[in-house]
Amino acid sequence: MKYLPEDDTIVALSSPLGNGAIAVIRLSGSESLAAINPALKRPITAEDARRAIFNEIIDRSNEAVIDQVVTTYFRNPASYTGEDVVEISCHCNPLIIDRIIAQMVNNGARIAEPGEFTFRAFMNGKMDLSQAEAVAGIISARSRQSLTQSLRHLEGRLSERVFKIKDEILSYLSLLEINLDFSEEGIEVMPMEEMRRKIEDTITSICRFLDTYDYGRLLQEGIKLLILGKPNVGKSSLLNAFLEKDRAIVSNIPGTTRDYIEANLELDGLAVQAVDTAGIRDTEDQIEAIGVERALAQMETADVALCIFEGNEPLAADDKVLLELIDNHRETLHVIPVINKIDLGEDNTVTAALAALELPLIKISAKASTGIDDLKQAIKAQVFNDVSIESEEVVVTSARHKLALEKAIGSLENALSAIEIAAGEEILAVDIRLALDSLGEITGETTSEDVLNHIFANFCIGK
Amino acid sequence: MKKFHVKHLTVYKMEKYDVIIAGGGHAGIEAALATARMGLKTALVTLKKETIGKMSCNPAIGGLAKGHLVREIDALGGEMGKIIDATGIHFKMLNKSKGPAVWSPRAQADRNAYMLEAQRRVFAQENLFVIAGSVSGLKTENGAVSAAVLEDGSSIPCRALILTCGTFLNGCIHIGLNNLASGRAGEQAVKGLTENLVDLGFATGRLKTGTPPRIHIGSIDFDQVEEQKPDDPPVPFSFETKEIQREQLSCFITYTNPQTHEFLKSGLDRSPIYTGTITGIGPRYCPSIEDKVVRFADKDRHQIFLEPEGFNDPEVYVNGFSTSLPADVQEKAIRTVTGLENAQILRLGYAVEYDFFPSYQLHTTLETKLVGNLYFAGQINGTSGYEEAAAQGLMAGINAAQKLLSRPQIILDRSEAYIGVLIDDLINKTILEPYRMFTSRAEFRLLLRHDNADLRLMDTGRQVGLLSAETHARMIQRRTEIVELTEKVMTRSVSPEIFNAFPNGKSNSEIKQTTPLRQLLKRPEVKLENFLSLLSEDGETPYQSATLTEVEFVLKYDGFLKRQQELVDKFKRMENTPIPEWIDYFTITSLSAESQEKLAQIKPVSLGQAARISGVRQSDLAILMVYVEKAHKQRGGVSRETVSG
Incomplete structure (x- = not known):
């Protein structure tokens, strides 16, 4: 059922998702403070209204600090929506944003529908009619905009998958309902043991679907790709080779200290933030040492590192430093050793040393643009290795969808506990229906008519 | 049988009525009694006064979800529950093995006695006048009804008109490829009314329903069929009935077989449905036997209920064998069924097509949006079933009266009553087949139990003046008892000596220390009735079983009920x-x-x-x-x- 309740507390990212430095998460509703305070190092009090406070958000499941933030509390009615509002300025990292929102959802907030903050502002008289009309316009414009070809494709396949899960649920809900509404028809009833197995199967398949969320984030947010190697090994040429093939370039951004270069590019649909580091070099030189240190720091946040070696010359001392780096980091990030300048000949000692790493070794010529496709494939293979899904599979990308799926699992688990206490079909049906309702937030409502349709299509009813 | 108080059976053409009801079926009866009892001068216009309250289809009232409707009608001060209590000959509480939310009463009626009892109540009602005739049109003034027009061209002025015409609007009966204009076997159809309404701007559609053959009770071999005994003691429908007086009898179950199916299939080339003569859409939950055989070809038998229609009535209703196949096929096929080898058909099965008016054209009061003070109730709105019809008739009557009396309209919502679900569905959903109530249509099913219909609706029944003060007071008393009993349960604990002495059937259910009763109740095998002696000082058990059920259910499943209640709260905010x-x-x-x-x-x-x-x-x-x-x-x-x- 589609409700817009007005007295619960809602939360959402209010700034656009992108490359900004700071993101703003907004929380609105009478329980705003209750939703955020448990996660704050310094809980907000009534006296904090209109004050920006430097704060820390803590993941209470492990007491780890998620991020350093600035919280600002606007007490009702002096706020955008007219309700108690808290704005949290955090670092603009999708993972951080997600984890912060998750904290608040755990504490009772609900993820806001599009336009819902403005909607509440209007309902609480914080906006005049012309503004409100503009909101209505924005809401409809936004949904039109969202109907881009690619999105429709993605959404369509997503709902297809959810529909499949719903159908699964519908098939046993129907059996329950038959037993309630048509118990006199003499239709055989599913034993509770089998019902339990089916519910567990559904939970498993929703879980598997949820696992694709990380993959989905990768697709949407992209990965960070580090290019490492000694000076003149061809790092820039490689970057250019990537850029030449794929024209979807945003820009070439020189690093502020000229110690690395960033470029945003796209590898077969995967957004990549490529970082061309200063050369890795075993050096006494202070400035260059700083460069190396920065490169190492980059490794902490990168998803994939390409380590470039020259194929036509034996390993140099700098190369050996790099090999050492690989050894130290291969557990924490995906490393791909790359032999460049393969067009100039191949030194077998290099190949042998790199092969000994037992990592996927790729041979390219950045200049001649050979082997670039293999490299791309290797990058993708590494990235998507973590998430064991097939390439054609649909992935969950939106936090709202993720939440809906998690709610469905929760309801199905409640249904399992109803079986545990030998509750009747009508009790069991409540939670199974709630699970369908949650999935309905993705695909649209499942009505009792759908349940009856399923029954009439599959069972001989009617005496 | 008491004597009828037959009054005013002549047409008072010049006289003006507050409310006219067109149609004396189950919707019409409730509507007419309601408006008359609410003090309005009411005329019930029907083709034949002798057929008021006739059961056109199966001789039963109630059933899954439908039983809930009857209990709700009763709690609002309606009549159906009282009529069936007086005339029922086989009462059964369905789904008794499941949770109390889906228990549902059903009773077979002595068909003739039911009709006569309904008539007795109609004829005895003050303010209610029965007029033999057929409403074939209406007059309007300033967008509201001003008179009903009869077939002979005469008109009766009125302030409100409720149409409860059943399957009579351009009704057409089919048996094989033969068809004739008729609203019910042997009775004429109503012509002209549909056309009049279409002229006024109403959209109309066509539906189909069917009925099985009736066979002679003496031609059944009862040794070959399974007996289904009624409940003993029978549980009445009405909150006002103390006990069922009438003698009870059994129903019987048998099955079709592959040979039956062969005969049925051989007649498909003369089936009005399969040859396309019938265009109206029939109900999927009540398909004809030929439909079942075709659509579920892999099933080698279908269940048949043999329902006697009364002690003095030779007719037996062959439930599950609805058909519109030609007479010879009906006869051949039915005689292949075990126990029916010598069956003698008294009346053939048939399909009936009729006009209905898609119900999005109504307000939730059942008043039409196009014409003020015009109300539709029953099959005219695309529903099927006596109970669905009666529920609408009652609500249309109540709302017509409320409006004429300048009182607020009465709308039951989906969280209050199956009647609310019914009317809300009618108005918001596209009706593609005759609409029947199911418990699965009620999203707040756990809260809408047949045995708490009194708690849910008697305040409303009393408010509109249909429910007696005495009955209402009994409900108030019950409410108090529920609070009392709940409090007692919440505060009592049970010692291991007492608890473990009960035969629980499960060895692991013993307790080691004194445990709160409310906690023990969460165990599936623990029943409140076992602990009543702990709850009253003198060991007496003053509580009705419905009260025990209510308290036990609410405590046992409070987590689930809370989740439903949260949904209800959300729902109410939007409403x-x-x-x-x-x-x-x-x-x-x-x-x-x-x-x-x-x-x-x-x-x-x-x-x-x-x-x-x-x-x-x-x-x-x-x-x-x-x-x-x-x-x-x-x-x-x-x-x-x-x-x-």
Whole structure:
């Protein structure tokens, strides 16, 4: 059922998702403070209204600090929506944003529908009619905009998958309902043991679907790709080779200290933030040492590192430093050793040393643009290795969808506990229906008519 | 049988009535009794006064979900439960092995006795006048009904008109490829009314339903069929009935077989459905036997209930064998069924097609949107079933009376009653087949139990004046008892000595220390009735079983009930946000075209109702809310609270 309740507390990212430095998460509703305070190092009090406070958000499941933030509390009615509002300025990292929102959802907030903050502002008289009309316009414009070809494709396949899960649920809900509404028809009833197995199967398949969320984030947010190697090994040429093939370039951004270069590019649909580091070099030189240190720091946040070696010359001392780096980091990030300048000949000692790493070794010529496709494939293979899904599979990308799926699992688990206490079909049906309702937030409502349709299509009813 | 108090059976053409009801079926009876009892001068116009209250189809009242409707009708002060209690010959509580929310009473009626009992009540009613005739049109003045027009051209002035015409509007009966205009076997159809309503701007459609053959009770071999015994003691429908007086009898079960199916299939080339003579859509939950055989070809038998129609009636209703195949096929096929080898058909099965008016054309009061003070109830709205019809008849009667008496309209919502679910579905859903009630249609099923219909609805029944003060007072007393008993249960604990002494059937269910009773009740095997002696000082058990059920259910499943209650609360918030009738959806350009059309057609009275209309999206609702607010302000600051559809 589609409700817009007005007295619960809602939360959402209010700034656009992108490359900004700071993101703003907004929380609105009478329980705003209750939703955020448990996660704050310094809980907000009534006296904090209109004050920006430097704060820390803590993941209470492990007491780890998620991020350093600035919280600002606007007490009702002096706020955008007219309700108690808290704005949290955090670092603009999708993972951080997600984890912060998750904290608040755990504490009772609900993820806001599009336009819902403005909607509440209007309902609480914080906006005049012309503004409100503009909101209505924005809401409809936004949904039109969202109907881009690619999105429709993605959404369509997503709902297809959810529909499949719903159908699964519908098939046993129907059996329950038959037993309630048509118990006199003499239709055989599913034993509770089998019902339990089916519910567990559904939970498993929703879980598997949820696992694709990380993959989905990768697709949407992209990965960070580090290019490492000694000076003149061809790092820039490689970057250019990537850029030449794929024209979807945003820009070439020189690093502020000229110690690395960033470029945003796209590898077969995967957004990549490529970082061309200063050369890795075993050096006494202070400035260059700083460069190396920065490169190492980059490794902490990168998803994939390409380590470039020259194929036509034996390993140099700098190369050996790099090999050492690989050894130290291969557990924490995906490393791909790359032999460049393969067009100039191949030194077998290099190949042998790199092969000994037992990592996927790729041979390219950045200049001649050979082997670039293999490299791309290797990058993708590494990235998507973590998430064991097939390439054609649909992935969950939106936090709202993720939440809906998690709610469905929760309801199905409640249904399992109803079986545990030998509750009747009508009790069991409540939670199974709630699970369908949650999935309905993705695909649209499942009505009792759908349940009856399923029954009439599959069972001989009617005496 | 008591004597009829037959009054005024002549047509008083010059006389004006407050309310005229067209049709003396189950909807018409409830509507007529309600308006008359609410003090309005009422005329019931029916083709033949002798057929008022006739059971056209199966001789049973109630059943799954339908039994809930009857209990609700009774709690509101309606008649159906009382009539069946007086004339039922086989009472059965269905789903008794499941949870109390889905128990549902059903009773076979002595068909003739039921009809006569209904007539006795109608004829004895003050303010109610029965007129033999057929309403074939209506007159309007200033957009509201002013008179009913009869077949002979005469007209009777009235302030409100309730149409409860059943399957009679352009009714057409089919047996094989033969068909004739008729509303029910042997009775003429109503002509002209549909056309008149279409002229007034109403949309109409065609539906189909069917009925099985009736066979002679003496021709059944009872040794070959399974007996189904009635409940002992029988549980009455009405909250006012103390006990069932009438003698009870059994029903019987048998099955079709592959040979039956062969014979049925051999007649398909003369089936009005399979040859396309019938275009109306039939109900999927009540398919004809030929439909079942074709659609579920892999099933080698179908269940048949043999329902006697009374002690002095030779007819037996062959439930499950609804058919419109030709006479020779019906006869051959039925005689292949075990126990029916010598069956003698007294009346053939048939299909009937009739006009209905898609119910989005109604307000939730069942008043039409097009013509003021004109109400539709029963099969005319696309429903099937006596109970669905009676429920609508009662609500149409109550609301017509309330309006004429300048009192507030009575709308039951989906969280209050199956009647609320029924009417809300009728108005917001597209009716593609005759609509029947199912418990699965009620999203708040756990809260809508047949045995708490009194708690849910008697206040309303009393408020409109249909329920006696005495009956209402008994319900109030029961409410008090429920609170009392709940309190007792919540405060008592049970010692291991007492608890473990009960035969629980499960070895692991013993307790080691004194445990709160409410905690023990969560165990599936623990029943409240076992602990009654702990709850009253003198060991007496003053509580009715419905009260025990109520308390036990609420305590046992409180977690589940809380989740339902949360949904109800959300639901209510949306229901309480009204949308004024004069909103023009087509000027709200940001709504999707589909939403505009659906909203304009249905004209929801609240945001909650708008949300239930298929095709209306969440973003549409947000937009709607904005415009509702704007429209109110433009109309000169009318506050939201005072405007309702």
